[in-house]
Amino acid sequence: DAMVIQNPRYQVTQFGKPVTLSCSQTLNHNVMYWYQQKSSQAPKLLFHYYDKDFNNEADTPDNFQSRRPNTSFCFLDIRSPGLGDAAMYLCATSTRDRGLEQYFGPGTRLTVT
Amino acid sequence: GEDVEQSLFLSVREGDSSVINCTYTDSSSTYLYWYKQEPGAGLQLLTYIFSNMDMKQDQRLTVLLNKKDKHLSLRIADTQTGDSAIYFCAELNQAGTALIFGKGTTLSVSS
Numbered sequence: 001d002a003m004v005i006q007n008p009r010y011q012v013t014q015f016g017k018p019v020t021l022s023c024s025q026t027l028n029h030n031v032m033y034w035y036q037q038k039s040s041q042a043p044k045l046l047f048h049y050y051d052k053d054f055n056n057e058a059d060t061p062d063n064f065q066s067r068r069p070n071t072s073f074c075f076l077d078i079r080s081p082g083l084g085d086a087a088m089y090l091c092a093t094s095t096r097d098r099g100l101e102q103y104f105g106p107g108t109r110l111t112v113t
Numbered sequence: 114g115e116d117v118e119q120s121l122f123l124s125v126r127e128g129d130s131s132v133i134n135c136t137y138t139d140s141s142s143t144y145l146y147w148y149k150q151e152p153g154a155g156l157q158l159l160t161y162i163f164s165n166m167d168m169k170q171d172q173r174l175t176v177l178l179n180k181k182d183k184h185l186s187l188r189i190a191d192t193q194t195g196d197s198a199i200y201f202c203a204e205l206n207q208a209g210t211a212l213i214f215g216k217g218t219t220l221s222v223s224s
Contacts, residue, residue, distance in 0.1 A: 045212070057211075106154050
């Protein structure tokens with residue numbers, strides 16, 4: 001089945017220790033998104049790629065970076081995680097010409113100790 | 114600015130209809146969406162409606178859009194225990210690049 005895969009599903013990192021979350025897709029969609037979802041809150045867009053074109057949201061902290069080496073993979077790097085970065089991180093994909101039907105992965109729950 | 118509001122909780126009995134409501138601020142929104150999130154899972158697209166429509170029906174789901182009042186609703190007919198989840202309303206942002214989500218409505222279905 002075509003899908004969006006996120007690894008790992010649960011990640012524990014230490015305060016200040018860099019961490020990378022990964023996302024892959026078999027849908028061949030040209031747009032990939034990273035959202036942060038804190039407990040009982042709405043998913044908040046961090047950035048997205050349209051093909052290789054990177055688009056950062058204005059209020060995304062510099063601590064968050066992203067890489068997209070090819071169509072299938074996208075990575076979220078948190079350079080120095082703080083306690084406030086503990087959240088669910090959701091990856092999504094879409095094709096631009098479908099009114100933004102976004103397909104989400106299961107998410108990675110990040111814990112910062 | 115763009116903002117989406119939803120009530121936080123809804124509790125219904127199995128077999129009843131559920132109506133989840135949402136209001137949004139951006140009158141120029143072209144697409145509005147309903148997503149479902151089950152515990153520990155990602156968001157699943159349930160349905161979406163284009164702004165020139167006022168109703169869309171898909172099996173047990175009915176979406177109503179009132180553009181004048183900027184109000185969107187999702188009706189689930191014959192609600193089942195498997196419908197228990199968090200339901201997110203979302204609108205397409207002005208740039209057409211991403212979705213603005215509400216905080217989600219937790220639907221609890223009792224048997």
